[in-house]
Amino acid sequence: MKKIILIFFIACSAATFAQTTGNSANNANNQAFAQAHLDRIKQDIALTTPQEAQIRALLIQLYNDREQIQKQAGKTNKQKIGEKRPVQDAFNQNLNAILTPAQQQTLQKKAKEREEAARQAVENSFNNNQ
Numbered sequence: 001m002k003k004i005i006l007i008f009f010i011a012c013s014a015a016t017f018a019q020t021t022g023n024s025a026n027n028a029n030n031q032a033f034a035q036a037h038l039d040r041i042k043q044d045i046a047l048t049t050p051q052e053a054q055i056r057a058l059l060i061q062l063y064n065d066r067e068q069i070q071k072q073a074g075k076t077n078k079q080k081i082g083e084k085r086p087v088q089d090a091f092n093q094n095l096n097a098i099l100t101p102a103q104q105q106t107l108q109k110k111a112k113e114r115e116e117a118a119r120q121a122v123e124n125s126f127n128n129n130q
Contacts, residue, residue, distance in 0.1 A: 026067060034059035044110040045103045054098050062091045 037059050038052065047055065065087045069080050096104055 027064070030063035030067060031060055033063050041107065045099070045106050047103075051098055055095065058091060058094050058098075062087065 034056060038056050041047070041055065042052070066084055069083045069087065072080065072083075075083075099107065
């Protein structure tokens with residue numbers, strides 16, 4: 001009986017350790033994603049140190065929230081996308097509250113330029129494959 005309890009305890013400990021390790025890895029990934037996103041923003045606009053810290057925290061929260069939504073079992077991708085939209089909208093609203101109007105305008109302009117460049121690259125790829 002003691003062996004069964006010991007085996008059960010070890011199995012539960014291993015499962016808990018694996019879950020904790022997985023969460024640490026996911027958290028590290030989210031922090032890396034957030035830093036890469038912040039670096040891209042910093043290429044587009046100059047940020048003050050307080051702005052940078054606030055935006056980094058917002059980005060980490062964004063990636064953590066999106067990951068939690070993605071992990072939800074029993075939901076379709078369409079449902080998950082629907083749940084991610086309000087999270088993204090809240091992030092955008094909080095980001096705009098941190099940025100000055102001039103920074104907001106510059107960031108929007110750069111985003112449109114990237115979007116247009118991506119669209120053009122897809123079109124060129126499509127045209128080259130025909």
